[in-house]
Amino acid sequence: MARLEIRDLHASVEGREILNGVNLIVNQGEIHALMGPNGSGKSTLANTLLGHPKYKVTGGDILVDGESIVGLTPDKRAKKGLFLAFQYPVSVPGVTMFSFLRAAYNAVHTDEKNQAPTLFEFREEMNEKMKLLGVDESFMHRYLNEGFSGGEKKRAEILQLALLKPKFAVLDETDSGLDIDALRVVAEGVSKIAGSDLGVLVITHYQRILKYIKPTFVHVLYEGRITASGGEELSLKLEEKGYGWLKEQAGVVS
Amino acid sequence: MTAASEIVTDDYKTKYGFADSTGYLDNRRRGLSEDVVKEISRIRDEPGWMEEFRLRALKNFMDRPVPTWGVDLSPIQFQDYYYYAQPAKETAKRWEDVPPEIRNTFEKLGIPEAERKFLAGVGAIYESQEVYNSLQKDLQKQGVIFTSVGNAVKEYPDLIRKYLGTIVPPSDNKFAALNSAVWSDGPFIYVPEGVKIAMPLQSYFRINAQGMGQFERTLIVAEPNSEVHYIEGCTAAMYQKSMLHAAVVELVAKKGAKIRYITIQNWSKNVYNLVTKRAHAYEDASVTWLNGEVGSGRNMKYPSIYLLGRGAKAEILSMAYAGANQIQDTGGKIVHLASDTSSKIISKSVSKDGGQAIYRGLLHIARGAHNVKSTVRCDALLLDEQSKTSTFPYMEVMAEDATVTHEASVGKVGEDQLFYLMARGINERDALSMIVNGFVEPFTKELPMTYAIELNRLMALEMTGAVG
Numbered sequence: 269m270a271r272l273e274i275r276d277l278h279a280s281v282e283g284r285e286i287l288n289g290v291n292l293i294v295n296q297g298e299i300h301a302l303m304g305p306n307g308s309g310k311s312t313l314a315n316t317l318l319g320h321p322k323y324k325v326t327g328g329d330i331l332v333d334g335e336s337i338v339g340l341t342p343d344k345r346a347k348k349g350l351f352l353a354f355q356y357p358v359s360v361p362g363v364t365m366f367s368f369l370r371a372a373y374n375a376v377h378t379d380e381k382n383q384a385p386t387l388f389e390f391r392e393e394m395n396e397k398m399k400l401l402g403v404d405e406s407f408m409h410r411y412l413n414e415g416f417s418g419g420e421k422k423r424a425e426i427l428q429l430a431l432l433k434p435k436f437a438v439l440d441e442t443d444s445g446l447d448i449d450a451l452r453v454v455a456e457g458v459s460k461i462a463g464s465d466l467g468v469l470v471i472t473h474y475q476r477i478l479k480y481i482k483p484t485f486v487h488v489l490y491e492g493r494i495t496a497s498g499g500e501e502l503s504l505k506l507e508e509k510g511y512g513w514l515k516e517q518a519g520v521v522s
Numbered sequence: 523m524t525a526a527s528e529i530v531t532d533d534y535k536t537k538y539g540f541a542d543s544t545g546y547l548d549n550r551r552r553g554l555s556e557d558v559v560k561e562i563s564r565i566r567d568e569p570g571w572m573e574e575f576r577l578r579a580l581k582n583f584m585d586r587p588v589p590t591w592g593v594d595l596s597p598i599q600f601q602d603y604y605y606y607a608q609p610a611k612e613t614a615k616r617w618e619d620v621p622p623e624i625r626n627t628f629e630k631l632g633i634p635e636a637e638r639k640f641l642a643g644v645g646a647i648y649e650s651q652e653v654y655n656s657l658q659k660d661l662q663k664q665g666v667i668f669t670s671v672g673n674a675v676k677e678y679p680d681l682i683r684k685y686l687g688t689i690v691p692p693s694d695n696k697f698a699a700l701n702s703a704v705w706s707d708g709p710f711i712y713v714p715e716g717v718k719i720a721m722p723l724q725s726y727f728r729i730n731a732q733g734m735g736q737f738e739r740t741l742i743v744a745e746p747n748s749e750v751h752y753i754e755g756c757t758a759a760m761y762q763k764s765m766l767h768a769a770v771v772e773l774v775a776k777k778g779a780k781i782r783y784i785t786i787q788n789w790s791k792n793v794y795n796l797v798t799k800r801a802h803a804y805e806d807a808s809v810t811w812l813n814g815e816v817g818s819g820r821n822m823k824y825p826s827i828y829l830l831g832r833g834a835k836a837e838i839l840s841m842a843y844a845g846a847n848q849i850q851d852t853g854g855k856i857v858h859l860a861s862d863t864s865s866k867i868i869s870k871s872v873s874k875d876g877g878q879a880i881y882r883g884l885l886h887i888a889r890g891a892h893n894v895k896s897t898v899r900c901d902a903l904l905l906d907e908q909s910k911t912s913t914f915p916y917m918e919v920m921a922e923d924a925t926v927t928h929e930a931s932v933g934k935v936g937e938d939q940l941f942y943l944m945a946r947g948i949n950e951r952d953a954l955s956m957i958v959n960g961f962v963e964p965f966t967k968e969l970p971m972t973y974a975i976e977l978n979r980l981m982a983l984e985m986t987g988a989v990g
């Protein structure tokens with residue numbers, strides 16, 4: 269069973285330290301929720317995991333199956349089985365969804381013998397996953413995230429998750445900006461994909477997505493550290509009380 | 523789209539930059555003079571009026587200074603070039619009859635194969651001469667002419683006298699004058715009234731010898747309500763010393779005619795590409811210039827369209843790639859001289875490794891031309907800090923009721939875009955060429971599929987820096 273281990277991770281953006289020693293272990297098949305106030309560093313953690321060049325690791329380590337990935341470029345990390353559903357997916361004009369998905373699919377699913385999946389295999393899989401997530405055929409001819417509504421963007425992220433079949437997926441506020449129906453479709457989509465093969469880290473501000481994606485663990489990131497961990501009841505408590513009570517605890521739990 | 527890593531296996535040198543032997547230059551001399559011009563006319567067995575046309579143009583050329591705007595042309599030593607080279611006896615009608623080495627070159631460049639697959643006619647121009655020409659039988663029967671301007675001088679003198687030099691007069695600029703003095707082959711296409719040619723015609727230009735000057739002369743006449751789709755491709759052998767390609771291209775689109783003219787310019791970096799391209803569009807006619815400029819070290823090219831009749835339409839769609847040691851000074855010019863005319867200019871440039879892309883455009887709307895619509899859009903993409911871009915969009919709008927929009931943008935490849943694609947497993951090089959191909963997509967989507975793929979492939983090839 270694969271394991272993602274974040275060990276005393278420190279990271280900075282533009283010279284400013286944002287993560288101050290994050291410790292977290294996600295095993296394949298587990299679902300972890302990560303909550304925390306705005307600006308606490310949740311997206312920073314996500315970006316750092318995938319190796320965004322702006323986010324520098326200044327201490328600690330990130331390990332996949334015991335091997336450090338800190339020195340790897342983002343594409344290599346994706347091939348090791350890491351995936352990030354972005355909080356704000358960028359658009360790439362002129363690149364169709366289809367050609368992008370094909371390139372990503374090929375890159376991730378090319379085997380050790382350098383054998384890339386055929387166009388037929390890709391199409392089959394794509395059609396299946398589009399059906400699963402209720403994505404319309406016309407999507408494929410549109411440019412990557414260009415002019416997508418908030419909900420369409422999030423759905424497209426989950427479609428990518430479904431196609432790339434990573435070992436570990438970070439979902440950065442995949443639930444925000446979705447209407448009630450869209451939330452249900454996206455969340456049910458995720459829960460269909462999640463299974464014993466996927467470790468998930470769901471970043472969210474709200475309890476509602478966790479109804480569909482039942483977390484095994486809930487963590488709170490506060491000022492660049494995980495200051496509280498627990499079960500589902502922790503998310504309920506946060507929804508009820510907010511983050512104020514964590515202030516007093518800050519620094520105590522780590 | 524094919525991923526760049528699958529297709530970039532070769533560099534320019536081996537794929538296009540190879541050279542054939544140059545025995546045909548043995549008794550040629552370099553340099554330009556009245557004698558040289560007379561000799562060209564003699565070798566080509568031209569009528570007196572043509573020789574006179576050349577000599578008048580030569581005088582014009584000699585009297586003019588080298589332009590000092592745009593790219594620096596002072597390194598050009600006019601006396602160092604060969605102005606004429608005829609590598610074959612005559613224009614062959616079958617590939618078997620083309621001299622073997624030259625035939626082999628065109629084979630390597632894939633021309634006969636393209637001809638078999640999707641072209642209605644092909645001309646192959648090697649140095650100064652059209653060495654091969656073909657046109658589908660049914661088009662011949664319909665009265666379509668596709669030959670070299672050189673052959674047309676003899677076979678269709680009335681048509682040539684009627685049109686040659688009327689769209690681009692020899693006195694237009696220094697290089698138009700030079701071309702008019704020493705011009706050699708390029709296609710003459712004549713499409714009779716109402717004939718619509720469905721498949722494209724293509725010419726392929728090849729420069730082989732070091733120090734060669736190639737003076738393409740192209741003339742297309744589309745009679746009322748006819749349609750033609752023409753593609754030109756170009757490559758050259760690679761040398762230290764420069765080569766010169768100074769072309770004049772003239773298009774006439776009569777009432778209701780449509781001309782689509784595509785250029786895929788992939789000269790080696792030692793080529794100066796200095797061309798004058800102009801079209802006249804009459805009532806309800808439509809002319810489109812599509813320019814894919816990837817090659818040449820110094821490029822000055824601003825195709826123009828004069829809208830002379832009511833309801834005429836003009837489009838100039840370009841993309842330029844400027845890599846190391848390249849200056850792409852390109853753009854377009856549209857002159858609205860009639861009412862209800864419309865025009866569109868879209869220019870996309872990509873600069874990398876210190877390359878420089880310049881957009882230079884003129885939009886002129888004459889007083890008295892009513893209800894004119896025009897849109898101009900220039901987008902530049904810089905791939906690194908050393909590369910540069912600038913735009914010079916001139917507008918002369920004399921009509922009060924014209925609708926003109928102009929937009930320009932300069933962008934850098936965003937770190938976030940790269941990260942997004944790479945986070946999906948796509949390597950940096952492929953991610954970059956994806957972003958660049960996407961950026962020029964508004965241009966490439968207008969091309970026939972094969973050429974769109976070819977252009978993306980050429981850019982990927984350039985971007986890997988494999989080209990010397």
Ligand SMILES: Nc1ncnc2c1ncn2[C@@H]1O[C@H](COP(=O)(O)OP(=O)(O)OP(=O)(O)O)[C@@H](O)[C@H]1O
Binds near residue numbers: 286305310312355
């Ligand atoms: N690319 C960046 N450039 C500059 N500062 C950044 C960048 N990314 C994050 N930061 C800063 O790091 C801190 C943490 O931001 P981050 O986006 O990780 O918060 P978050 O927990 O995801 O917040 P939210 O709940 O609002 O999404 C903030 O102060 C933010 O301004």
Ligand SMILES: [Mg+2]
Binds near residue numbers: 310311355440
């Ligand atoms: Mg965030």
